[in-house]
Amino acid sequence: MRRPSLLISTTPILLAALVFAVAPATPAYANATITIVNKNAPGVGFNDPTPVAPVGGNAGTTLGQQRLIAFQAAANIWGATLDSNVPIQIIATFEPLSCNATSATLGSAGTIFIYSDFSGVAPFPGAEFPATWYHQALANKREGAQLNPTPICINNIGNACTTDADCAGGVFCTNADLRARFNSNIGNAGCLTGIFWYLGLDNNHGNNIDLVTVLLHEFGHGLGFAQFASVANGSQINNQTDIYGRHLLDTTLNRTWDTMTNAERAASAINTGHVVWNGAQVISEVPGILAQGNPNLRVNSPAAIVGNYLVGTASFGNPVSFPGVTGNVVRALDAANASGPTTTDGCTTITNAAAVANNIALIDRGTCGFVVKAKNAQDAGATAVLIANNAAGSPPPGLGGTDPTITIPSVMITQADANTIKAQLAIPATVNASLLLDLTLRAGADATDRALLYTPNPVQGGSTISHWDVSAFPNQLMEPAINGDLTHNVSGVDLTLAEMRDVGWFPDGDVDGVANAADNCSSTSNPGQEDADHDNAGDACDTCTDTDGDGFGDPGFPANTCAADNCPSTSNADQSDVDHDGIGDACDTCTDTDGDGFGDPGYAANTCAADNCPGTSNSDQADNDHDGIGDACDPDDDNDGVADGVDNCPFVANANQADFDLDHIGDACDAHTGPPSNKNQCMGTNWQRFDTPGHFPNQGQCVCFVTGSGCPSINKPGGGPALP
Numbered sequence: 001m002r003r004p005s006l007l008i009s010t011t012p013i014l015l016a017a018l019v020f021a022v023a024p025a026t027p028a029y030a031n032a033t034i035t036i037v038n039k040n041a042p043g044v045g046f047n048d049p050t051p052v053a054p055v056g057g058n059a060g061t062t063l064g065q066q067r068l069i070a071f072q073a074a075a076n077i078w079g080a081t082l083d084s085n086v087p088i089q090i091i092a093t094f095e096p097l098s099c100n101a102t103s104a105t106l107g108s109a110g111t112i113f114i115y116s117d118f119s120g121v122a123p124f125p126g127a128e129f130p131a132t133w134y135h136q137a138l139a140n141k142r143e144g145a146q147l148n149p150t151p152i153c154i155n156n157i158g159n160a161c162t163t164d165a166d167c168a169g170g171v172f173c174t175n176a177d178l179r180a181r182f183n184s185n186i187g188n189a190g191c192l193t194g195i196f197w198y199l200g201l202d203n204n205h206g207n208n209i210d211l212v213t214v215l216l217h218e219f220g221h222g223l224g225f226a227q228f229a230s231v232a233n234g235s236q237i238n239n240q241t242d243i244y245g246r247h248l249l250d251t252t253l254n255r256t257w258d259t260m261t262n263a264e265r266a267a268s269a270i271n272t273g274h275v276v277w278n279g280a281q282v283i284s285e286v287p288g289i290l291a292q293g294n295p296n297l298r299v300n301s302p303a304a305i306v307g308n309y310l311v312g313t314a315s316f317g318n319p320v321s322f323p324g325v326t327g328n329v330v331r332a333l334d335a336a337n338a339s340g341p342t343t344t345d346g347c348t349t350i351t352n353a354a355a356v357a358n359n360i361a362l363i364d365r366g367t368c369g370f371v372v373k374a375k376n377a378q379d380a381g382a383t384a385v386l387i388a389n390n391a392a393g394s395p396p397p398g399l400g401g402t403d404p405t406i407t408i409p410s411v412m413i414t415q416a417d418a419n420t421i422k423a424q425l426a427i428p429a430t431v432n433a434s435l436l437l438d439l440t441l442r443a444g445a446d447a448t449d450r451a452l453l454y455t456p457n458p459v460q461g462g463s464t465i466s467h468w469d470v471s472a473f474p475n476q477l478m479e480p481a482i483n484g485d486l487t488h489n490v491s492g493v494d495l496t497l498a499e500m501r502d503v504g505w506f507p508d509g510d511v512d513g514v515a516n517a518a519d520n521c522s523s524t525s526n527p528g529q530e531d532a533d534h535d536n537a538g539d540a541c542d543t544c545t546d547t548d549g550d551g552f553g554d555p556g557f558p559a560n561t562c563a564a565d566n567c568p569s570t571s572n573a574d575q576s577d578v579d580h581d582g583i584g585d586a587c588d589t590c591t592d593t594d595g596d597g598f599g600d601p602g603y604a605a606n607t608c609a610a611d612n613c614p615g616t617s618n619s620d621q622a623d624n625d626h627d628g629i630g631d632a633c634d635p636d637d638d639n640d641g642v643a644d645g646v647d648n649c650p651f652v653a654n655a656n657q658a659d660f661d662l663d664h665i666g667d668a669c670d671a672h673t674g675p676p677s678n679k680n681q682c683m684g685t686n687w688q689r690f691d692t693p694g695h696f697p698n699q700g701q702c703v704c705f706v707t708g709s710g711c712p713s714i715n716k717p718g719g720g721p722a723l724p
Contacts, residue, residue, distance in 0.1 A: 031083040031509060032141075034075035037091045037176060038068060045094035045184060046071075056200015066199040067094055067211070071180075073201050074215035078223065081490055081497055084141035085511040089176035090219065097183035099191035106209065106482070107182035108462070109218035110226060112154055112174070115139040115147055116240060123527045124513035128504055132258075133242035137177040138224050138504055144513050148175040178222035182214075203488055213486050217477055220496055221466065224503045225478050229257065231464040234265030243503045248453060248465065249278040251446060269464050270457035272394040273310065276450035279502025282495055286442060286449045289495055291473050293437035294444075295320040297386070297413060300432045305420050308438065311411035312470070314399035316371055320409050324436025325360065325384040329421055332361040332377050339368060346373035350380035357381030360433060362421065365390040365412070371401035374410045384435045385410040388418030394457050395470065409435055444472025451495055454480050468495065532557075548572070594618070624651045 038046045048064035058073075060066035071092055079088075090109070098105040113136040120126025124144030127134060140147055151174050153159040153167035161173035172179075186209065187196035198205035201212060227244035229236045236242075241258035248257040250268040256278065257265055268275055277283075297309040313320060333343050333352045340347025346363035350356055361382035363373045370387060377385045389396055389412055396412040413421075424431050445451050452469035454460075463480040475483040477496050491497035501507070506515040512525040520531050521538030530539040532554060533547040544562035545554045550573040552565035566577050567584025576585045578600065579593040590608035591600045596619040598611035612623055613630030622631040625639035635643050640653035648657050649666030658667040665671075 031081075031511060032079045033084075033087040034079040035087060035089050036068065036071045036075055037089050037174075039091050039093050039172065040064075040095075046092070048094075048184075052199075056198070056202040056204055058199050058201050060199075064094075067182075067197075070199050070201065070211045071215060074212045074219060077212075077216060077488060077490065078219055082141075082223065082500065082505050083508040083511050084137065085144060085513075086137075086140040086146050088137045088140075088178070088223075089174075090178040090180055090222070091172060091174060091176045092180040092182070094182050094184040096185045097181065099183060099185045099188075101190055101193055104183055104186060104192050106186070106214050107180065107218055109178055109180035109222045111135040111137065111222050112176060112179050113148055114228065114237070114242070118143045118147055120513075121145050122513070123529075125506075129243065129246065131240050132246065133228055133237060133240060134504065135177075135222065135224050135226070137222070138243070140177070142504055146175065151175045154179075178219065180215075180218060180222070182211075182218075205484070209482065210484075210486070212488055213477070214482055216488065216490060217482065220478055220490070220500075224500050224505060225496065226466040227257070229265055230262075231269040231459050231461070232266065234260070234262035234267075234269070236262075236265075244466070247277050247279040247502055249276050249450070250274060251276060269455055269459055272455050272457055273446075273452060273469075275453045275455045275465070276446050277453060277499065277502070278450065279499065281498040281501040282451050283449065285495060285498045286445050286451055289474070289493060290442040290444050290449075290451070292442055293322060293439050294441035294471060295411065296436060296438040296441075297411065297417075298434045298436065298438070299421070300326070300434060302424060302429050302431065305424055305431070309413055309417045310395045310471075311413055311435070312396035312398040314370065314374070314401070314410040314412075316399070316401050316403050316410070317374060317406040318409050320411065320435055320437055322437040322439055324434050325409060326434040326436075327359040327383050327432070329362050329386065329425070329431040329433050330355050330359045331422070331425060332356050332363050332380065332382065334376065341367065346376050348376065350376050350382075353380035358383060360384045360386060360435065362386045362388060362418070362425075364388050364418075369401050370399040370410065371403040371406060374399075374406050374408070375403060378406055378408050382408060384408055386418070386421075386435075387412040388422075389413065389415045391415060392458075398470065411435060444469050444476070625653075 040046045043049065046064045046068045048062065050063040051061065052063050052066055054060065058066050058069050060069045075090065114133045115136060116127060116133050117130055118126050118139055120142060121144040124142060126142055136148065150160055153161050153171050153173055159167065161167055164173045167173050185191040196208045197211045198208040199211055203210055224244070227248065228242045229245055245257035250271060252271055252274045253264065257268065260268065295311050295313050297311050299305050299307055299309065331344060332346050332350045334340065334346055334348045334350055336343050337348060342364065344364045345366050345368065347368035356377065358381060361377040363377060363385060365387050373387065374385045385408065387399060387410065392415050394414045396414045399410055399412055421431055441447060442449060452471065453465055454463060454467040454469050456464060467480040468476045468478050470479055472479060474493060475485055477486055477490060477494050487493060508514065509516055509522045510519070510525040512527040514527060514529060516522040520529055520536050521541040524541040526538040526540035531537065532539050533542070533545050533549065535542065535546065535549065539545055539557065541559070543559060545557040545560055546552060546562060546565065547554050547568050548565065548571040550565065550571040551562065552575060553560035553562035554568040555564045566575055566582055567587040570587040572584040572586035577583065578585055579588070579591050579595065581588065581592065585591055585603065587605065589605055591603040591606055592598060592608065592611065593600050593614050594611065594617040596611065596617040597608065598621060599606035599608040600614040601610045612621055612628055613633040616633040618630040618632035623629065624631050624637040625634070627634065627639055631637050637644055637650050638647065638653045640647070640655040642655060642657060644650040648659050648664050649669035652669040654666040654668035659665065
């Protein structure tokens with residue numbers, strides 16, 4: 001087993017930096033326990049005592065309390081979405097970050113430690129791939145245990161510590177998973193003046209910035225939505241790939257980032273529109289999430305420049321639609337003056353309105369706002385507007401601004417694409433184009449429905465490759481800029497959770513290390529996957545543990561809701577038990593109705609001797625007449641044709657029922673011996689005759705056979721006159 005590799009992530013905060021720009025640019029417990037660790041000093045950040053009114057479900061009464069509640073709410077959403085048996089900690093601070101009147105760094109977050117080559121505590125699977133970096137929270141989840149149980153100074157992984165004071169330079173002593181910083185200056189004078197953090201939990205942010213949404217985005221980076229290779233030169237930490245990079249496919253090279261050279265990765269990072277996510281879960285969800293139809297500028301002629309061109313859409317005017325607008329591209333001209341120093345910036349009334357009317361106006365970016373340019377073109381009769389970017393790079397950014405009177409569609413195109421069109425117009429040549437939705441593509445995906453990654457040219461530090469492309473629609477949580485229409489969902493309408501599944505956050509509802517898809521008891525922990533009845537419902541949650549599958553449960557399983565089975569290993573749906581011994585007939589090795597230890601006949605499984613009297617207990621199995629019917633239940637034990645109930649000699653055959661001495665004991669079995677033993681002796685001179693039968697010692701009865709006048713009575717000894 002390889003020893004897990006550990007590094008402190010050197011780039012997570014830059015990877016996750018999120019910039020907000022004004023109009024011109026655009027303990028939680030569920031299945032995972034995520035805790036916010038407040039590292040602000042007293043009186044600032046989360047500890048700011050400024051009184052505030054509760055807002056949008058956030059009941060905090062101070063600014064610091066509301067900030068912390070919002071942080072925990074975002075943590076709760078992720079905690080309810082991902083599964084881990086290892087608690088996740090996020091070190092967080094609110095502090096002053098970069099900011100000016102029109103743009104600001106809202107916040108940043110990322111993993112503190114990264115790991116590779118961890119084996120997992122069975123049944124937890126460990127790393128899916130060798131020599132591959134994982135974010136700590138994800139690594140711990142797959143390990144099934146805290147990989148870094150001892151806090152260390154995060155500026156020196158060899159320096160164990162107890163408190164922050166043990167670490168030099170104010171560096172934290174921790175084994176926490178994420179580090180998050182957020183801008184406490186937002187809304188102050190000179191920092192997005194007039195725009196504030198919205199601290200409510202209901203997403204009712206209006207024109208303000210929804211903190212929970214931004215937190216969901218940033219926490220997403222720290223949990224697994226980020227890669228660790230340099231986007232500037234392609235180099236990898238310790239020359240080792242990461243789990244995110246394994247899913248980055250460059251469709252030009254048809255290779256993933258883990259198989260590329262440094263130079264190839266660097267080139268791929270700016271290969272706009274040609275890097276996609278190849279993870280199976282994201283691929284499966286793209287059709288249900290991303291809208292069909294991608295905004296596109298299609299040049300129809302001249303032949304030299306025919307093709308499809310990227311566009312950045314506008315927040316104003318009619319959206320790009322299908323079949324869209326088709327017309328000739330015409331450079332809109334205006335006066336060069338204080339409103340706009342060139343004749344191609346469209347900042348004042350269009351001077352060649354006749355040429356622009358019913359065509360697509362091409363206007364250079366600069367000086368005035370996008371809505372001013374678009375409105376001037378619309379007033380000149382243009383059917384659509386192309387804004388040519390004034391700086392190199394791709395993809396073209398979107399157009400911000402608001403003007404409800406603008407009804408024509410407007411888009412931005414790259415400087416390079418604009419120059420291509422301008423060169424044709426200068427020939428002069430007629431350039432015909434269509435601004436439309438390309439219904440062969442989904443917004444934010446390639447032709448095979450694979451989600452595009454953000455690969456701008458030039459590289460944008462903190463944004464490149466670790467975000468979805470800005471062309472995605474509906475807008476996605478993990479795009480490089482926060483859009484006002486985002487919800488607090490990370491799945492269903494968003495691809496973020498799907499990406500987490502692809503990098504290794506497998507669903508495990510009972511956090512026992514067995515993925516739900518393979519878990520025979522996904523709601524109750526049963527890491528051993530015990531399943532006594534082999535019905536694919538684990539014993540820990542099987543409401544009817546039924547080994548033989550007959551609908552009756554095995555005894556000894558307290559969770560069973562089905563009746564106990566009297567024959568748990570052999571199917572006996574009728575639960576027959578003729579001997580009522582609690583063992584079903586189907587598996588009773590001694591079916592013994594009368595309970596005398598001898599089995600009923602006719603039961604093939606019986607291991608006990610057959611009972612010659614199965615309905616009546618006869619443990620001695622006596623059978624006087626050897627007819628196979630035990631005496632206890634044989635109606636004629638001597639088999640003489642006289643039923644035992646009337647037979648005067650039931651165990652000795654005496655079909656004539658002879659009973660000379662009338663003692664009700666048949667002669668065949670009467671034990672009395674000696675005279676008088678027959679009629680002649682009774683009538684002889686040696687014995688007195690009598691009318692009434694009389695008993696003689698050890699001799700039974702003797703009967704007087706004389707009729708007529710009576711014979712004297714003879715009394716038994718001790719019971720009357722002495723015998724003569």
